[in-house]
Amino acid sequence: MxxxxxxxxxxxxxxxxxxxxxxxxxxxxxxxxxxxxxxxxxxxxxxxxxxxxxxxxxxxxxxxxxxxxxxxxxxxxxxxxxxxxxxxxxxxxxxxxxxxxxxxxxxxxxxxxxxxxxxxxxxxxxxxEWRFGQGANYRNGLLLTIGTGIGGGIILNDQLYRGDVGIGSEVGHIVINPEHGSLCGCGVTGCLEAQASGTALGRMGREAAAADPTGLLASLHGGPGSVTGETVFSAAEHGDPTARALFDKLGYWLGAGIASLVNIFNPEIVLIGGGLVTTRQYLFPPTQASFEQFVFAGSQRKLPLIECARLGAxxxxxxxxxxxxx
Amino acid sequence: MxxxxxxxxxxxxxxxxxxxxxxxxxxxxxxxxxxxxxxxxxxxxxxxxxxxxxxxxxxxxxxxxxxxxxxxxxxxxxxxxxxxxxxxxxxxxxxxxxxxxxxxxxxxxxxxxxxxxxxxxxxxxxxxEWRFGQGANYRNGLLLTIGTGIGGGIILNDQLYRGDVGIGSEVGHIVINPEHGSLCGCGVTGCLEAQASGTALGRMGREAAAADPTGLLASLHGGPGSVTGETVFSAAEHGDPTARALFDKLGYWLGAGIASLVNIFNPEIVLIGGGLVTTRQYLFPPTQASFEQFVFAGSQRKLPLIECARLGAxxxxxxxxxxxxx
Missing domain, CATH: 3.30.420.40 (ATPase, nucleotide binding domain)
Incomplete structure (x- = not known):
């Protein structure tokens, strides 16, 4: 046609x-x-x-x-x-x-x-998402895309926030664990992407598998060195407590990062997109709990909903x- | 008149x-x-x-x-x-x-x-600061006020950024050390205010004085329990290496926090105001170094200057x- x-x-x-x-x-x-x-x-x-x-x-x-x-x-x-x-x-x-x-x-x-x-x-x-998807009813919001890395887009008053020259809104690179964090692809230690992305999940999975070489994580896909984020997801689907604890950890960092962004922007809604949305049953509950733990004055204001983006890949x-x- | x-x-x-x-x-x-x-x-x-x-x-x-x-x-x-x-x-x-x-x-x-x-x-x-002070020549910038707490104001396109309903821009409460940080007055562990404010300086000073009861910090103002941010400043003025190391630590956290904010807003200038500006000779060099360490893609873009606010109290x-x- x-x-x-x-x-x-x-x-x-x-x-x-x-x-x-x-x-x-x-x-x-x-x-x-x-x-x-x-x-x-x-x-x-x-x-x-x-x-x-x-x-x-x-x-x-x-x-x-x-x-x-x-x-x-x-x-x-x-x-x-x-x-x-x-x-x-x-x-x-x-x-x-x-x-x-x-x-x-x-x-x-x-x-x-x-x-x-x-x-x-x-x-x-x-x-x-703001023109055609889950953000269409909101004037102010954030989208975080959680995949290999973490990207973000910020909508302020129905407009895409770009800063002065389009650079900025690098929400995946806010620093959240500088002293004890992991090294990010950007060269910085402890940014949100290093702590809460699919890459971080894979890294944590390999560490956990190496620490327990007879566990499910190590045996699912050919040894501890081959563990990826997908392996951790499979293991979680099989009920593996180690894998689920890794999602708890990932959600802890993601929720703390979202809390920082909400403290700055006070958006009406936070949308989560990217490949890790498929793991939401494991990732979202600890993310929500951590967000509520770390957000400023959470009991004294209306907090934004954290929801799945709708438009997918x-x-x-x-x-x-x-x-x-x- | x-x-x-x-x-x-x-x-x-x-x-x-x-x-x-x-x-x-x-x-x-x-x-x-x-x-x-x-x-x-x-x-x-x-x-x-x-x-x-x-x-x-x-x-x-x-x-x-x-x-x-x-x-x-x-x-x-x-x-x-x-x-x-x-x-x-x-x-x-x-x-x-x-x-x-x-x-x-x-x-x-x-x-x-x-x-x-x-x-x-x-x-x-x-x-x-943007109408009458140090920010007057810039369209996009941040002011951080470092005193008892940490406050912040954000200028985007010559306008004060207020979010939807004025709440937001709580840059003192971005989460920067959730696992190992100090408890903030807001009830959250490891926000920027808990790590890099005058209150944080006083707390670190009391801890350092308790650990070294014969040191300068402990003896300046009536014992380890009486140490405040001002005591740490006095000791730094006397050349005390412990006090100066505390400023290095404070600047480390402050610089990492500024890096996060610059990654989000890419401002032309970052102004520092509030009571701790008087300690700038000790605070600013480690802040600048930490900022450069943690900012995203610092070598590939023009980084904002970090300067003193002009209008004072x-x-x-x-x-x-x-x-x-x-």
């Missing part, structure tokens, strides 16, 4: 954009209408080598394929992991990708002839496209 | 307001012109007992005295320690004062017949008055 046949609320043709989400592991691309509907979603691995050239080639492959299939694309929005300047769309650094100082917005504008918007991936996901590309159509 | 004789830039009479700053120890009041000039400053002790009635009586005493001396007061601005709702001016809680749920804005409006603005004290101080009342005249 040609998207323009869908029609828009105003009766004219449906406006649509390509949304791209560049993560550390894969690039997702899709065509998104102004109503947030997604079609033609593609996923390819993020190039591990070849730097900016390989990345650009990969992005153009996705873009060309989507444009071939869908005429009338108006704009392209990109959500990219890392520190992205706004409104220039310069990627300052991307700890999990093979490039730095990449002027992606300029490069894609040159190659496609379309208006390009490049935004931090978690910001894009937050925008999607496509939030980033939907939000990026919505920002491009804005 | 009658303030109206000063004249305003527009040639008309100078507009002026009363500014009041309610702290845990004292109430300061003064007359402030629209240009930020202050006259007639009074200080009285904050009533320790008698709850809301005693507080209101004390405030009215200051207000009446100032109005008697200065005709033409247009409005009254109050900066109050604690969690203050905006724009209602309801003080939800004030951990260091003898009242809760005090509708101060309504009560003062009734008693004075003047327009009243009630704001969090650190927010008021931040506004003063009167920032709160000046800012409160300026907000009332706004």
């Amino acid at each position: 040609n998207l323009n046949e869908l029609g828009s609320p105003s009766g004219g043709p449906t406006r649509c954009a390509i949304g791209l989400d560049i993560g550390g592991t894969k690039i997702a691309g899709g065509v998104v209408t102004e109503a947030g509907e997604t079609t033609q979603v593609l996923r390819i691995p993020t190039p591990r080598e070849g730097g900016a050239d390989a990345m650009l080639q990969a992005l153009m492959k996705v873009i060309d394929r989507l444009r071939d299939r869908t005429p009338g694309i108006e704009a392209i929005g990109v959500g990219a992991a890392g520190m992205v300047e706004w409104p220039t769309g310069l990627i300052r650094c991307a700890p999990n990708n093979a490039y730095d100082e990449l002027p992606l917005q300029d490069l894609l504008t040159e190659r496609t002839g379309l208006p390009i918007t490049v935004e931090n991936d978690a910001n894009a996901a937050a925008w999607a 496509e939030a980033g590309l939907v939000g990026a496209a919505a920002l491009a159509l804005k | 009658n303030l109206n004789e000063l004249g305003s830039p527009s040639g008309g009479p100078t507009r002026c307001a009363i500014g009041l700053d309610i702290g845990g120890t004292k109430i300061a009041g003064g007359v402030v012109t629209e240009a930020g000039e202050t006259t007639q400053v009074l200080r009285i002790p904050t009533p320790r007992e008698g709850g809301a009635d005693a507080m209101l009586q004390a405030l009215m005493k200051v207000i009446d005295r100032l109005r008697d001396r200065t005709p033409g007061i247009e409005a009254i601005g109050v900066g109050a320690a604690g969690m203050v709702e905006w724009p209602t001016g309801l003080i939800r809680c004030a951990p260091n004062n003898a009242y809760d749920e005090l509708p101060l804005q309504d009560l003062l409006t009734e008693r004075t017949g003047l327009p009243i603005t009630v704001e969090n004290d650190a927010n008021a101080a931040a506004w003063a 009167e920032a709160g009342l000046v800012g409160a008055a300026a907000l009332a005249l706004k």
Whole structure:
């Protein structure tokens, strides 16, 4: 079906954009209408080598394929992991990708002839949740994406908070355990990402498995060294108390981090997205308890709900496209 | 001199307001012109007992005295320690004062017949610094006031950030050492105020003095139990390495807290105000070093300067008055 046949609320043709989400592991691309509907979603691995050239080639492959299939694309929005300047769309650094100082917005504008918007991936996901998802009824809120890392987007008065030049809102890198914490990929010890991400869960799982080589964690997937966050989840699903205690620990740090952010922003709602949402039955109860333990003056104000984001894995590309159509 | 004789830039009479700053120890009041000039400053002790009635009586005493001396007061601005709702001016809680749920804005409006603005004290101080002080050339910044507690005000795009209902911006209560930290007056373990305030300095000083009863800290002011933040400062001035190490520790936590806030807001400048500014020669170098250690991607972006606030002890009342005249 040609998207323009869908029609828009105003009766004219449906406006649509390509949304791209560049993560550390894969690039997702899709065509998104102004109503947030997604079609033609593609996923390819993020190039591990070849730097900016390989990345650009990969992005153009996705873009060309989507444009071939869908005429009338108006704009392209990109959500990219890392520190992205706004409104220039310069990627300052991307700890999990093979490039730095990449002027992606300029490069894609040159190659496609379309208006390009490049935004931090978690910001894009937050925008999607506030336009089309679980945040739509709230004017002020936070989205935390808990996956390999921890990203975040902040909505203030119905607008995406970007700071002065788009850098900021790095809520995964607030410092929460500097003296005794783990080393983060960003080089800092004890930031929230180092304590409460999927990477942290895998690390804690390997430590626990090494400490108990005959336990379930060690035996599930080929020895203590092979334990990942997924292994810990499997073990928790099998009722393993060690694995569940690791989720308690992860939730402890996540809840303390959310408390800090709520003390600063007093949002109406906190949404949790990202891969670890699938573990919510183990992760959310200790997160909620820790949040209530550490939030300031919790008994004297209305605390925000902590809920699951609704848009799932496509939030980033939907939000990026919505920002491009804005 | 009658303030109206000063004249305003527009040639008309100078507009002026009363500014009041309610702290845990004292109430300061003064007359402030629209240009930020202050006259007639009074200080009285904050009533320790008698709850809301005693507080209101004390405030009215200051207000009446100032109005008697200065005709033409247009409005009254109050900066109050604690969690203050905006724009209602309801003080939800004030951990260091003898009242809760005090509708101060309504009560003062009734008693004075003047327009009243009630704001969090650190927010008021931040506004003063951005209108008349060290922040005047910056559009985005933070003020931290380090004294008995830690307060903060956030300026985004030249506006005071208040969140949805004025609650938030509680930067002194971000959680930074939950597992091994000290208990804060707010009831939480390991928030920034518990780790890096004047109260924290005094507590660390007493611990250090108890551990070394013949050291300088223990002998300066009548024994280990009497050590305060001021004692630690005196000992540092005498070259005591123990006291200086305590400032290093305080700066370590303060710098880590500032790193978290800079990761979220990416401000152009961070101003430090409050009583501990007098100790800056000992406090600021370790704060700066810790900030650089813990900030995200510090080598890949322009980091904000960390500087002294300029307006000193009167920032709160000046800012409160300026907000009332706004």
